[in-house]
Amino acid sequence: MxxxxxxxxxxxxxxxxxxxxxxxxxxxxxxxxxxxxxxxxxxxxxxxxxxxxxxxxxxxxxxxxxxxxxxxxxxxxxxxxxxxxxxxxxxxxxxxxxxxxxxxxxxxxxxxxxxxxxxxxxxxxxxxxxxxxxxxxxxxxxxxxxxxxxxxxxxxxxxxxxxxxxxxxxxxxxxxxxxxxxxxxxxxxxxxxxxxxxxxxxxxxxxxxxxxxxxxxxxxxxxxxxxxxxxxxxxxxxxxxxxxxxxxxLANQAMNYLATGSSPDRLGNAHPSIVPYQDFPTADGYMILAIGNDGQFARFCDEAGRPDLAADARFATNRARVEHRGALIPILRHLTTARTTAQWIAALEFRAVPCGPINAIQQVFQDPQVVAxxxxxxxxxxxxxxxxxxxxxxxxxxxxxxxxxxxxxxxxxxxxxxxxxxxxxxxxxxxxxxxxxx
The missing domain is CATH 3.40.50.10540 (Crotonobetainyl-coa:carnitine coa-transferase; domain 1)
Incomplete structure (x- = not known):
C-alpha cells in the first residue's frame, strides 16, 4: 500500500x-x-x-x-x-x-x-x-x-x-x-x-x-x-x-476596452472579434456557427452553395467580415434556413466547419459525448x-x-x-x- x-x-x-x-x-x-x-x-x-x-x-x-x-x-x-x-x-x-x-x-x-x-x-x-x-x-x-x-x-x-x-x-x-x-x-x-x-x-x-x-x-x-x-x-x-x-x-472584453478606451457593446450571441460566430436559424430551430478562420468560412460558403461570398472582398478575411458584419449576417441567416439543424451539422462536421446545436439541459445529459x-x-x-x-x-x-x-x-x-x-x-x-x- x-x-x-x-x-x-x-x-x-x-x-x-x-x-x-x-x-x-x-x-x-x-x-x-x-x-x-x-x-x-x-x-x-x-x-x-x-x-x-x-x-x-x-x-x-x-x-x-x-x-x-x-x-x-x-x-x-x-x-x-x-x-x-x-x-x-x-x-x-x-x-x-x-x-x-x-x-x-x-x-x-x-x-x-x-x-x-x-x-x-x-x-x-x-x-x-x-x-x-x-x-x-x-x-x-x-x-x-x-x-x-x-x-x-x-x-x-x-x-x-x-x-x-x-x-x-x-x-x-x-x-x-x-x-x-x-x-x-x-x-x-x-x-x-x-x-x-x-x-x-x-x-x-x-x-x-x-x-x-x-x-x-x-x-x-x-x-x-x-x-x-x-x-x-x-x-x-x-x-x-x-x-x-x-x-x-472579463478577459478579452476587458482588454478590448483597455486597448481602445471604448466600452464593448452587447452583441447578443455574436462575437466582438470573429464573424460568423453566433447562432443562426435553421429549418427546424437554431444552430451555432463558430467559424474561426478564413478557410472554415470558405468551406461553409461552398457547402451553402455560395462560394462567391468567400471571394467577396467584404467577406474574404475575418477582419473584413467584422467590418461588414451588418451586410453578411442577414445573407447567412437566409441561407441557414434552407436545412434542418441536424442536416447542417452532419454536412458541416464532414467539412470540418465548427458548428453545433443549442441543447436544452435534458439534451445535454443525453448527448453521447456527455454520456461517454x-x-x-x-x-x-x-x-x-x-x-x-x-x-x-x-x-x-x-x-x-x-x-x-x-x-x-x-x-x-x-x-x-x-x-x-x-x-x-x-x-x-x-x-x-x-x-x-x-
Missing part, C-alpha cells in the same frame, strides 16, 4: 482515522490516494462560491468538515423548489441546489455564537490545514475566529476569506451577491441583445457564474498556498473577492435513496477524483468528527448537546 503523507497540522489522517468508506480492503490492492488526501479542510462557508471551492478540494481527496448552524444549516438547504424525491417518489426536504456543491463533506453543527462552540472550532483549526469562510469582512473577529486569532494557534493554517468586495477598499463592508456583481463588474453590460433589438438590454448569465468562478479561483489559490507552505512552513491569508474575479474574467465522459453520476443518500449528481470535470491519471460521501444531512457527522478528530467521548459530546453548542 502506498504510504500516505500526513501534514503536521492535519492530525492523524491514517486509514484508522478516516471514515470507514475511505478504508481500503486490506486484502485488495489499494487504489491511489486522492491528490489532497493528506489535507483537512474546515469549511465555514455557505451558499455557492465557498462550497464550490471546498467541493473541488473534497473531490480531490481532502477531508472537508462542513461547519453549519444548528437547526438551519447552509442557506441552500432551503432553496427550493425543486426538491429531490425520496425513495418512494415523494417530495423530500432536500433541495437540489444544496446537492450541487456539497458532496465529499462531513456536516458538523456548531453554534459559534456560544463560547463552547467557538472553542470547538479552534480545536478543529489546530488539526486542520485549510479554513474557508465567506462572512462579511471582519465578521468572524467577534468570535475570535479571524485569521490573526487562528494563525496564533496554527501558523500553518491556510485561511481563505471569500467576500463580495475583498478585505480592503471602500466597499469592503458591503455584502456582495453574484447577481449584483455580474452587474457592477461589467458582465451584464456585454451579455444580452443590443438595446435596439427586440428583447434588448442587459442580461445576467443563466447560472451564478461569478460565484462559480470565485470558487474555482479560491480552490486554485488554496492549493498554491499549500504548495508554498511546503517551502516556508507557514500558511497565509487568501483574500478572494467576487468583484475581483468578475473583473478578471460519465458526467452524470449517482450516489447513495440516506434520505433520498440515490441522488443524481454532476461529475467533476477533473481527470487525473494517477490520483483520480473519488466520490466518497454524498451531500450530507444537517449535522450527520457531528458525533463522528468530534470523536475522531478531537477525541471526545460520548459523555463530552452529549454535554455539548445539552449546552446547545452543537
Amino acid at each position: 502506498a504510504q500516505e503523507t500526513v501534514s503536521p497540522a492535519a492530525g492523524d489522517r491514517s486509514a484508522a482515522a478516516r471514515p470507514p468508506d475511505a478504508v481500503q480492503d486490506a486484502g485488495a490492492r489499494a487504489a491511489p490516494a486522492g491528490a489532497l488526501s493528506h489535507i483537512r479542510v474546515l469549511d465555514l462557508s455557505r451558499v455557492l462560491a465557498g462550497p464550490w471551492a471546498t467541493q473541488i478540494l473534497g473531490d480531490l481527496g481532502a477531508d472537508v468538515i462542513k461547519i453549519e448552524r444548528p437547526e438551519a444549516g447552509d442557506d441552500t438547504r432551503g432553496w427550493g423548489p425543486p426538491w429531490m424525491p425520496d425513495e418512494q417518489g415523494r417530495e423530500s426536504r432536500i433541495a437540489a441546489y444544496y446537492l450541487c456543491a456539497n458532496r465529499n463533506k462531513r456536516s458538523v453543527t456548531v453554534d459559534m455564537a456560544k463560547p463552547d462552540g467557538q472553542d470547538l472550532i479552534r480545536q478543529l483549526v489546530r488539526r486542520s490545514d485549510v479554513l474557508v469562510e465567506n462572512f462579511k469582512a471582519g465578521g468572524l473577529a467577534r468570535y475570535g475566529l479571524d485569521y490573526d486569532s487562528l494563525k496564533a494557534i496554527n501558523p500553518r493554517l491556510v485561511y481563505c476569506s471569500i467576500t463580495g468586495f475583498g478585505q480592503t477598499g471602500p466597499y469592503a463592508a458591503r455584502a456582495g451577491y453574484d447577481f449584483l456583481v455580474q452587474g457592477l463588474g461589467g458582465l451584464m453590460s456585454v451579455t444580452g441583445r443590443p438595446d435596439n433589438e427586440p428583447g434588448g438590454g442587459p442580461m445576467k448569465v443563466g447560472v451564478a457564474l461569478t460565484d462559480i468562478l470565485t470558487g474555482l479561483y479560491a480552490a486554485n489559490a488554496i492549493q498554491a498556498a499549500l504548495a508554498a507552505r511546503e517551502h516556508t512552513g507557514l500558511g497565509q491569508h487568501v483574500d478572494m473577492a467576487l468583484l475581483d474575479v468578475q473583473v478578471a474574467c 465522459r460519465g458526467l452524470r453520476i449517482e450516489m447513495p443518500h440516506p434520505e433520498a435513496g440515490v441522488v443524481p449528481l454532476v461529475a467533476s470535470p477533473i481527470r487525473l491519471s494517477q490520483t483520480p477524483v473519488d466520490y466518497r460521501l454524498p451531500p450530507p444531512a444537517l449535522g450527520e457527522h457531528t458525533a463522528q468528527v468530534l470523536a475522531e478528530v478531537l477525541g471526545l467521548d460520548a459523555q463530552a459530546i452529549e454535554a455539548l448537546r445539552g449546552q446547545s453548542a452543537i
Whole structure:
C-alpha cells in the first residue's frame, strides 16, 4: 500500500482515522490516494462560491468538515423548489441546489455564537490545514475566529476569506451577491441583445457564474498556498473577492476596452472579434456557427452553395467580415434556413466547419459525448435513496477524483468528527448537546 503523507497540522489522517468508506480492503490492492488526501479542510462557508471551492478540494481527496448552524444549516438547504424525491417518489426536504456543491463533506453543527462552540472550532483549526469562510469582512473577529486569532494557534493554517468586495477598499463592508456583481463588474453590460433589438438590454448569465468562478479561483489559490507552505512552513491569508474575479474574467472584453478606451457593446450571441460566430436559424430551430478562420468560412460558403461570398472582398478575411458584419449576417441567416439543424451539422462536421446545436439541459445529459465522459453520476443518500449528481470535470491519471460521501444531512457527522478528530467521548459530546453548542 502506498504510504500516505500526513501534514503536521492535519492530525492523524491514517486509514484508522478516516471514515470507514475511505478504508481500503486490506486484502485488495489499494487504489491511489486522492491528490489532497493528506489535507483537512474546515469549511465555514455557505451558499455557492465557498462550497464550490471546498467541493473541488473534497473531490480531490481532502477531508472537508462542513461547519453549519444548528437547526438551519447552509442557506441552500432551503432553496427550493425543486426538491429531490425520496425513495418512494415523494417530495423530500432536500433541495437540489444544496446537492450541487456539497458532496465529499462531513456536516458538523456548531453554534459559534456560544463560547463552547467557538472553542470547538479552534480545536478543529489546530488539526486542520485549510479554513474557508465567506462572512462579511471582519465578521468572524467577534468570535475570535479571524485569521490573526487562528494563525496564533496554527501558523500553518491556510485561511481563505471569500467576500463580495475583498478585505480592503471602500466597499469592503458591503455584502456582495453574484447577481449584483455580474452587474457592477461589467458582465451584464456585454451579455444580452443590443438595446435596439427586440428583447434588448442587459442580461445576467443563466447560472451564478461569478460565484462559480470565485470558487474555482479560491480552490486554485488554496492549493498554491499549500504548495508554498511546503517551502516556508507557514500558511497565509487568501483574500478572494467576487468583484475581483468578475473583473478578471472579463478577459478579452476587458482588454478590448483597455486597448481602445471604448466600452464593448452587447452583441447578443455574436462575437466582438470573429464573424460568423453566433447562432443562426435553421429549418427546424437554431444552430451555432463558430467559424474561426478564413478557410472554415470558405468551406461553409461552398457547402451553402455560395462560394462567391468567400471571394467577396467584404467577406474574404475575418477582419473584413467584422467590418461588414451588418451586410453578411442577414445573407447567412437566409441561407441557414434552407436545412434542418441536424442536416447542417452532419454536412458541416464532414467539412470540418465548427458548428453545433443549442441543447436544452435534458439534451445535454443525453448527448453521447456527455454520456461517454460519465458526467452524470449517482450516489447513495440516506434520505433520498440515490441522488443524481454532476461529475467533476477533473481527470487525473494517477490520483483520480473519488466520490466518497454524498451531500450530507444537517449535522450527520457531528458525533463522528468530534470523536475522531478531537477525541471526545460520548459523555463530552452529549454535554455539548445539552449546552446547545452543537
